[in-house]
Amino acid sequence: MLILTCPYCGATAEETELQAGGEAHLKRFGPGSSDEEFHDYLFVRENPKGVHFERWRHTNGCGKWFHAARCTTSLEVFGTYPAQTTEPPQDIQDKISKKRPGWSWREFSCASAKDAS
């Protein structure tokens, strides 16, 4: 059973206080979007073996939604951060780069890989 630290109230909350909310940083497509964009927004999700960014809500707690960067295989948590952002904060990306060289997730990837390209 996971524990995540809520970035709002600072509580180290066990999973029974939390609610999982699926993939983080989805971009909403509304009226005017193409069928393909809308379909992808509704149904297409990352399912990585390794680094993943997720939404969680501290339901039985302060009630706030937040993001967690986590490894889906080892369950290592690289960090949690507030939901009011459209991409993972740089310090968390850097932390992941140190621990998982070569990682990538959607358009985000390891800092050293970026440098190399």
Add this chain to the structure above:
Amino acid sequence: MSKAVSVLNGARFSGLAEVADAGLVGMITLRGDLESSAVAAAVQSTTGCAIPAVRKTVEASGNSVSWMSPDELLIVTAYDQVADLCAKLQEALTQEHALVVNVSDARSCFTLSGNGAREVLGKVAPVDFAADQFQPGDFRRSRLAQVAGAFWLDQGGAFHIVCFRSVGEYVFNLLKTAADPDAGVGVYS
């Protein structure tokens, strides 16, 4: 207000700890920017309490103010004062984007006191109640077995527990069961 009654209507249970229905309690949800000086001033002038730090409760002038989330406070006052306090807060916050709402009747409140209190709460909430971990003035929203709840430890060493009104009976029975005098764990005493 003789027509108003709390869910448990003053019920008490004495076991490992004293469980008591706190009766009718005035409660106000204040949502707003807790960083704003206007909100701080409004809370200070109407309740006598400063804005609490994260997961803390401040007590003053017979009122208490607890940190519920980054944009929410729980203000506790006497039941017959609540309408008045609501009006004063609203008045003080006219210029602010804030929400002041009376939730006194939406909740049930209990006190849990005595030597076994930490242990009793430790049976129903996934929180560390060791004396060095949960101290007077600490406030936490969590789970009370199967329902959401909030609690804080006052300066006198009693826990104040708040849950939704509809599950007041469940929570009272839950605390009563956990406080079974023959069910002492013996780790905090």
Add this chain to the structure above:
Amino acid sequence: MLSACERSAHMSTRLAKQGRLIDRSKQIVFTFNGKSMLGHPGDTLASALLANDQMLVGRSFKYHRPRGLVASGAEEPNALVGLGSGTRYEPNQRATTTELFEGLAAQSQNHWPSLEFDIGIVNSKLFSRFLTAGFYYKMFMHPKPFWKHVYEPFIRQSAGLGKAPDKELVDADTYEHFYFFADVVIVGGGVAGLQAAKTAAATGAKVLLMEQNAHWGGRAPVDGGTIDGMEAEAWVTKTLDELRAMENVTLRDRMMGAGVYDHGYLLGYERLSDHMPGKPGPRHRLWRIRTKQIITATGAIERPLSFAGNDVPGVMLAASMRDYVVNWGVTPGKRVVIATNNDDAYRTALILKDAGVEVACVVDARRLGGGALAKQVRDAGIRVEDGRAIAKVAEGKRVTKVAICLQNGDGQSIEEIEADAVAMSGGWSPVVHLWSHCGGKLTWDDTQAHFRPDPNRAPLSHDGLPFVSTAGSASGPMGLGAVLSDAAEAGAKAAEAAGLPAQAPVAAVAEDVEETQMEPVWLMPANADIQHRMKSWLDYQNDVKVSDVQLAAREGFESVEHTKRYTTLGMATDQGKLSNINGLAILADSLGSEIPQVGTTTFRPPYHPISMGAIGGEARGEIFQPLRKTPMYAWNDKNGADWEPVGHWRRPFAYIRNGETQHDAVNREVKNTRENLGLLDASTLGKLIVKGPDAGKFLDLMYTNMMSNLKVGKCRYGLMCSENGFLMDDGVVARIDDDTWLCHTTTGGADRIHAHMEEWLQTEWWDMKVFVANVTEQYAQIAVVGPNARKVLEKLGGMDVSKEALPFMEWRDGEIGGFKARAYRISFSGELSYEIAVSASEGQAFWDALMAAGAEFGVMPYGTECLHILRAEKGFIMIGDETDGTVIPQDLGLHWALSKKKEDYIGKRAHSRSHMADPERWQLVGLETVDGSVLPDGAYAVGQGINANGQKNTIGRVTSTYFSASLNRGIAMGLVKHGRKRMGEVISFPGTDGKTYEAKIVDPVVYDKEGAKQDV
């Protein structure tokens, strides 16, 4: 008179000396299969049975072979009993872990008609050659029709271990959970656990040390040796005293580490009153522990040897036999043969001899035999034979004869030794379960022939760092000195990893005897023929033999996980504690592979079965589930409420009066509400306050229709869709002031829609200035419904509720009968109707006032079924009936509620997807049965043709169906293909009752189409 010992040649009995755990000054009376027996305080049921010469303790699962005690602890596979009776009966309790108490009543299992004489033994005698590996898979496949009538009944009859408790009886005991937090938790209170706790605690770490038994010290007090110059037992007592004096240490006995889970989560299973049933307080407590570091000091388990007849009662693990002697002063026999492949078993020989039990021979499978301990045994005058093996133990209900052969041979008997007990030792395996639960990996140790934890591949926690380590024999080392230094280091390292200042470990110093290396013996003798292998048991509890595993290998089962499932090896309640290593060694040999390549099966929690009661904890009886109750719950309950669960809420389905059926009551309520006055407890409806400068804009995105242009004082019905376009909730929205709205949701929607709004505000539109508060429970809300609704409110007095002052679809604040109230003129029934909200604490008083004032107007409370009928007669939809997560507003003819003016709302984009705009979608219609009967709920309408499965094509289904007392016939709504174009057409609904119902497609509104009654 002869003494008990002299009466029989073969005898397990209480010895005159030894028995460190028992109190010989007191006696305990207990029964086994109804037979009265005597034991002492401190006995386990197992030791007491042995003291009473009860060698036969049960029958095996498949072949019903007679079985006796093999072990002395949690690993015992055979001695499972039904314990207690009535409300305290529990099957499958291990005799070895059951502490004896006055009046204990145990029943042996898996036999009929009796333990001594069992019919099922014919399985063994006649069919054992057929009941081989994969028997069930092979046997029950064909012919197919046999499954239902022959095979399934047969399997059901023979399935299950022990007898289930009487389903009518309720467990008399209570249980609870307890959350606990620590820096370091040590599982296992042997010398390793004590040493690790001492070292960890010295750093100031918060330490929890748990021991599954009632006694501390583990094997050391039995096995001997000196620690820091004192007897092991004295060191244990001294260390316990030291630990007890430390404030940062919590010690718990009778508590097992049941499972290790992610991120430092550990379950501790504390048995508080199993040793004294009926003791007040909880029977078991499940500790839900979160810790930074876990040390498993769980020791090691001795392995059996695989020789023919190794399951005959009286054949026992060598160390367990000396446990019985030293701890409880009992011996399973008077003349013992010991078979071993290592030095440790020689300790048993010395202890037996010292206790006055004859050791007929030590059979050491190693060609060159043992070391210093073997020499001590020889010097004591005990016969020792090297390079020898047990060929066979004679079949029977107890050991009588043991045939000896060469280990290197095929089982040709060299000599037969008269004996009544056999002690066997195949080496030791560390208990790696807890280490492995959360991903700890193992490594094969060739010198000890066992898997041990690989410290370089430990389970990882949330920070990516190891959080489980091992101490003592659980790490691999078996000698006392090595165990203590390993444990001291583990304690220090764990404390440091938990964030405490590093301290150099100081280990207690032990003197122990040097041992000669063991030699793996997976089959005894090495080349045993099939007759011997078919009687060499690997898994006692599931009756799996060497020959079964070999057969599985021949049939192509190469993966150990497959072999396990095919043969059932290790799948019994002991989870293969004794059998796994031996079984996979046999498998590796059969596959011509190495043991490490074959690997182990997965270790899953719990380590040892735990009670269902402990898992449930306090959640039983009145706190099994949280019931949500409205302020009028007690009144409703007293006044005939027939409760209906709506989520966790309880709502009155109807108020049943004396002599009424439920149907009568519903019809009475419908008629009365339509003709006079009905009251509905509507407090469960969700109420959300939405406030802020952007609240209107936000609500326009939440609802499909416009809410920003609603005038203060007015109400509007609104629909909410998910982003997928499906209808998810509905309700009446009221504009309270310039920047405040109050949104009603369905009963089930309050928390869900509140969360939905918060989610969009927090994660998508966080720049919007909007606050939401859930005030559902702040109010008691009562629907006052019927032609007399206004009259009763006017009688109570206060605010003006006239048509002019409070028109339809508006709301006002004021006082009614002295209660501060908010009145909404909204109607879900088609009648003149007010929904009045008062503070929840005054709800009952207000309800009382309405009932009293309403008496002269024919007031009656009504329940949810009446509510449903009233709304269905008006063609109003109900979320959850007309919707099921696949229905869009257009299906229900609610196009009018889909704003065309708004650029965006949640669900808008989805409504233009091709399938959503498909004219073939089923549409809401009314359904009127031709004969006036009531359509079955959920029935499907069938049309022309058949589908690919040969079933009739469906063209619609019933979504709501009731008997309408107003119209005196059945009414229904349903979704029908091309429904709105088919008015007047009759379609058929085959029922599950065999009848086919004919129904005409009609307008869903069947009562007061013009809406004249609600707007008066």
